[in-house]
Amino acid sequence: MIKTAFAVLGMSCALSLGCLAASASVEQWGIYELALKGPAEGNPFVDVRLTATFTDGVRSAEVEGFYDGDGVYRIRFMPETPGEWRYETRSNRWPLTDRSGVFRVTPASKRNHGPVGVRNTYHFAYADGTPFRPVGTTCYSWTHRPAEMEEQTLKTLSSAPFNKIRMAVLPQAHGIKYMPPTRWPFEGKAPRDWDFTRFNPEFFRHLEKRIGDLCDLGIECDLILFHPYDDDEDWGFETMTAETDDRYVRYLIARLAAYRNVWWSLANEYDFLRTKTDADWDRIFKLIQTKDPYHHLRSIHNGRLIYNHNQPWVTHVSMQNGMATEDPGRATLYRDVYRKPVVYDELKYEGNHELRWAQLDGREMVHRFWSCTVAGTYGGHSEFFADEHNVVWLAQGGVLKGESAPRLAFLRRILEDSPAGGLDPSDHWQDPRMAGKAGHYYLIYFGKETPSSWSPIMYRTGLTDGMEFKADVIDAWNMSITPVDGVFTTKKKDRYMFGDRDGRTIALPERPYMAVRLRYSGGAAPVSTAKAPIEP
Amino acid sequence: MIKTAFAVLGMSCALSLGCLAASASVEQWGIYELALKGPAEGNPFVDVRLTATFTDGVRSAEVEGFYDGDGVYRIRFMPETPGEWRYETRSNRWPLTDRSGVFRVTPASKRNHGPVGVRNTYHFAYADGTPFRPVGTTCYSWTHRPAEMEEQTLKTLSSAPFNKIRMAVLPQAHGIKYMPPTRWPFEGKAPRDWDFTRFNPEFFRHLEKRIGDLCDLGIECDLILFHPYDDDEDWGFETMTAETDDRYVRYLIARLAAYRNVWWSLANEYDFLRTKTDADWDRIFKLIQTKDPYHHLRSIHNGRLIYNHNQPWVTHVSMQNGMATEDPGRATLYRDVYRKPVVYDELKYEGNHELRWAQLDGREMVHRFWSCTVAGTYGGHSEFFADEHNVVWLAQGGVLKGESAPRLAFLRRILEDSPAGGLDPSDHWQDPRMAGKAGHYYLIYFGKETPSSWSPIMYRTGLTDGMEFKADVIDAWNMSITPVDGVFTTKKKDRYMFGDRDGRTIALPERPYMAVRLRYSGGAAPVSTAKAPIEP
DSSP states (O other): OEEEEEEOTTOOHHHHHHHTGGGOEEETTSEEEEEEEOOOSSOHHHHOOEEEEEEOSSOEEEEEOEEOSTTEEEEEEOOSSOEEEEEEEEESSGGGTTOEEEEEEEOOOTTOOOOEEEETTTEEEETTSOEEOOOEEEOTTGGGSOHHHHHHHHHHHHHSSOSEEEEESSOOSTTTTTSOOSOOSEEEETTTEEEEEEEOHHHHHHHHHHHHHHHHTTOEEEEEEEOSOOGGGOOSTTSOOHHHHHHHHHHHHHHHTTSTTEEEEEESSGGGOTTSOHHHHHHHHHHHHHHOTTOOOEEOBOSSSOOOTTSTTOOSEEEEOTGGGGSHHHHTHHHHHHOSOEEEEESOOEEOOSSGGGOBOHHHHHHHHHHHHHTTOBOEEOEEOOOTTOOOHHHHOOOOOSSHHHHHHHHHHHHHTSOTTOOEESSTTTOTTEEEETTTEEEEEOTTOOOSEEOOEEESTTOOTTEEEEEEEEETTTTEEEEOSSOEEEEEOSSSEEEETTOOOEEOOSOSSEEEEEEEEEESOOOOGGGSOOOO | OEEEEEEOTTOOHHHHHHHTGGGOEEETTSEEEEEEEOOOSSOHHHHOOEEEEEEOSSOEEEEEOEEOSTTEEEEEEOOSSOEEEEEEEEESSGGGTTOEEEEEEEOOOTTOOOOEEEETTTEEEETTSOEEOOOEEEOTTGGGSOHHHHHHHHHHHHHSSOSEEEEESSOOSTTTTTSOOSOOSEEEETTTEEEEEEEOHHHHHHHHHHHHHHHHTTOEEEEEEEOSOOGGGOOSTTSOOHHHHHHHHHHHHHHHTTSTTEEEEEESSGGGOTTSOHHHHHHHHHHHHHHOTTOOOEEOBOSSSOOOTTSTTOOSEEEEOTGGGGSHHHHTHHHHHHOSOEEEEESOOEEOOSSGGGOBOHHHHHHHHHHHHHTTOBOEEOEEOOOTTOOOHHHHOOOOOSSHHHHHHHHHHHHHTSOTTOOEESSTTTOTTEEEETTTEEEEEOTTOOOSEEOOEEESTTOOTTEEEEEEEEETTTTEEEEOSSOEEEEEOSSSEEEETTOOOEEOOSOSSEEEEEEEEEESOOOOGGGSOOOO
């Protein structure tokens, strides 16, 4: 996915452009890469400053370059609009400064929707407007595994339901004895003989390759920058100085921000990193906010203490709280607190672990995703079924063993067939089981209730008498969608609610995990929703 | 409760002190008041600046004075420590400036525990360390009613379970036709011919009297400064300028901050006041934070939008969300978000209103208080049972008609017999039904479940094998406490939980609203709780 223009040391800018005319184009939200020859002596990671300004005449961005070893410097840029773009470099080294050039950005190809951002306060969309409904999983260390296993993970992902994966830049200790990492982020030697002032480009090239692989699969990469999982290995990555932390983060931004599928997750269980304070996290957030020209999504994931997600630099909530996802009435509460998208990236994991954060059965995992859905939030999957080598999907990737994944694929299809603006709670001050788009689409999920019937009843917003809705009965576990005969016609019941004019009910099978979907199909037109906000 | 020293115009400070030696003492957390004669011409509310610095040689406080009409200026001060205190005034008017004096502060009398503040992150205590467990109610406009009715309200409160009352400074429109207010905060004439630059001292003197009456009853006054309830009356209090708002708030602080039972609630349903922005509320919070020398509790109550209670000037969360209090697993979530005390000041009201925010039956009101309790939070009561004149406790005070109050008195007695540091969730990442003090006290509430028995099971924090607990079965609705014979002896069950060594169970009556209380009674000693924080 990278188009590289290689400007050889000593070539004039005009000449270098001339030479590379054939490759000097890139698609919108692709990666334009400029490679420059520069000094290899001293410590280029620390001594050399390199930036480039890119402009299409309307907008401009300043991008930091990075040293990639062997006297090669690179600057990567993700153009956000098609057209002719120019760049000009600045450096404290003569061979790298004052380089300029022109390149053409072509419209995005069909499967490239750009980076994901926040839309409608609580939801996400790609830059081209395509909705993004996260159905994520977690494999912390899959990029630190033998090639064969990494390929296996990619193969699994290619047919799994997940469009987002949480993964750590730095290796974790889990399973390390069986499959020790072969690449390390810094020059030096494991376990802890590092030169923290020198990065290991090979490590990052590998990471980039995997991020590119995910991009090819249409999977967003929710990249965890720090974590508390060195355990007894004690590689020293948990106790780097603030200066080293910042240099590491800037190096990541310089290398990776041009990848459209990157999200920044500052940490997993940030509060278990007892070596950093809230002020450290604030500083790192602000650094990313300043240095990432594309404003990729930024979050931080909690252990026992919840970070102040009301801070303006947090774009969405990455929550660990399994208990909250047992019930939509719990799951929805964080929405109003933060007025941001809420993703339950850890709602406990499917598995057979002795620890209770990884012993959900498939039904409970699927139930929690559905609870999140009607709460107007998003769930997150992973698995912990250990084999004899302690290989688990959560840590290593590999293959999926649980029962939830196919049901999450089913849920994802339902989401993809739902309103583009996202599902919002219909009446969450009173009944948190229903979400949708007022006047157009309603999804009620009965969870562990086992009703024998349900009579459509919807909060007034967006409704008037005489609107017609078609209904489907959905079995979240058995993955069936059964259309209900006929239509339901709205009639005002009281100050708050509309029901069916003829009092019709929908038969339900007295099983748990059932849902009903109502979709507007005709009759009176939906009403503007601004007139009747949801009342407590 | 006020001791006034009256310094007559033209008297020297020494002389004025000499004159007033007899009255120149006040108890700790009482109100020392200095009255000064000064100019009555022009507009003293705007033209005259008056402050005094009070010091005991160790601490000092700057306090604003206020104009009380008829050429009288007052400065009120609540000394927080016994001993000898001095003051010195500053004013832009000669008769008021450079006054100084000395007075003695005696230790607080028996029923005076000082102002309430936050303790243990999630709870409250009086300044002398006595725990304060809020069991609050709301009567927005009770101080705007005929004297006879106000006395009736005080009589009701004198035997009601409430130790906090939410009440509005400004009148509201509800019931206004039947009982129009006789006093107004500004000079002028209702409905909207006001001079917003001139306060009506009589209005505030009356308010002070009622705050004093509440103080005598041991009731905290959660004073609502702004509200959106002018309705069609349109008195103009909702559309005052920022300058007028600020002057009003400063006048309130000058008059009322010395009352130890005052809490500042910036607004009720703040977001329904569409005439102010979040920036306005931030400004008013910061003004109070700066001007109130005693740092009385500060909060703001929501309608549909939740204010950012993570702001540092918010001392505790005043929440309207009835749905959240149906289940402790919901109610507890705001605690971790804000790391502050959470008070559900509006969890919907007991009543027979057509609107669903005031149609809880007594059982549901009591259930929600108990859910809040085991969630480590606090509930809030009010009633809406209208008579032919539309008089309801919520708006006017008067008498209580609902069924919840005696049960809330019962709950309050249980709270007063609970650990001083407050009840915190025992294992809220997994089972949110239990709260207590690890190793010492556990209260599990079964809500609408109707179990026939329960076998004690407690999260490991604070526990070791061989600890003995006595149990009580509590019926929250029928107000009974039934001791269980014998003791329960702890034994580790698994990584997380301890149960009874002998597997004993406690019989329960298969009714809803039941609770069990376990209290440490002997055997092995409780373990330091720092060693086993609650794990997800």
